[in-house]
Amino acid sequence: DAGITQSPRYKITETGRQVTLMCHQTWSHSYMFWYRQDLGHGLRLIYYSAAADITDKGEVPDGYVVSRSKTENFPLTLESATRSQTSVYFCATYGSYNEQFFGPGTRLTVL
Amino acid sequence: GDSVTQMEGPVTLSEEAFLTINCTYTATGYPSLFWYVQYPGEGLQLLLKATKADDKGSNKGFEATYRKETTSFHLEKGSVQVSDSAVYFCAPSNDYKLSFGAGTTVTVRA
Numbered sequence: 001d002a003g004i005t006q007s008p009r010y011k012i013t014e015t016g017r018q019v020t021l022m023c024h025q026t027w028s029h030s031y032m033f034w035y036r037q038d039l040g041h042g043l044r045l046i047y048y049s050a051a052a053d054i055t056d057k058g059e060v061p062d063g064y065v066v067s068r069s070k071t072e073n074f075p076l077t078l079e080s081a082t083r084s085q086t087s088v089y090f091c092a093t094y095g096s097y098n099e100q101f102f103g104p105g106t107r108l109t110v111l
Numbered sequence: 112g113d114s115v116t117q118m119e120g121p122v123t124l125s126e127e128a129f130l131t132i133n134c135t136y137t138a139t140g141y142p143s144l145f146w147y148v149q150y151p152g153e154g155l156q157l158l159l160k161a162t163k164a165d166d167k168g169s170n171k172g173f174e175a176t177y178r179k180e181t182t183s184f185h186l187e188k189g190s191v192q193v194s195d196s197a198v199y200f201c202a203p204s205n206d207y208k209l210s211f212g213a214g215t216t217v218t219v220r221a
C-alpha cells in the first residue's frame with residue numbers, strides 16, 4: 001500500500017528503556033518529520049530530515065535521536081525513556097504543493 | 112519563528128449549526144496557510160489551504176480566506192454534521208515546515 005506507516009501503533013515501556021519508533025513512506029518524499037502531540041500543545045516538531053543522512057533538530061529534540069540511512073525510513077529513538085515522553089508521536093512527509101502527509105501515529109506510554 | 116493563536120475549545124454544537132474557528136498567525140514573509148483536521152484515533156489530514164492573500168480554500172463544506180491585512184485564516188462551515196466532530200489545527204508554513212496551533216476540539220451533537 002502506498003503512503004506512510006508507523007510502527008508500533010501502541011507501545012508501553014518503562015523508564016530508562018530504549019525505544020525505537022519506526023516510520024516508513026512509499027512516496028520517496030525528501031523531507032520527513034517527527035512530531036509529538038500533547039494535550040494543550042498541539043503538535044511540536046522533534047526532528048526533521050531533508051534527505052538521507054541529513055537531519056536537524058526541531059523545537060523539542062532533547063532525549064530523542066534520529067537517523068535516516070534510506071529515503072523511505074526515518075526511525076525515532078528514545079535512548080532512555082522518561083515519563084515526560086509519554087505522548088502520541090506522528091511521522092510526516094512533505095510532498096508537492098506544500099502539503100505534509102501524516103502517519104496514523106504511535107501512542108507511547110512510559111511507566 | 113512562526114506562531115499561531117487558535118480559538119480555544121472545546122466547542123460543542125448541535126447538528127446544522129454554524130461553525131467558526133478563529134485563527135491568527137505571526138509569520139515572516141508570505142506564508143501559505145493550512146487547516147488540518149484530526150478525527151478520533153487518526154493522524155492529521157489536510158482539510159484546506161490558501162497560498163496567497165484573499166485566496167479562499169474550501170473542502171467538505173469548510174471555507175477559510177487568507178486575510179493578510181489581519182493575519183487571519185478563520186475556518187467556517189455553514190451547517191455542521193456529527194461526522195465533523197474532530198480536532199482542527201491551523202498552521203502557517205513558509206517552506207517545508209508547519210507551525211501548529213494548539214488545536215480546537217469540536218463536538219457536534221445530533
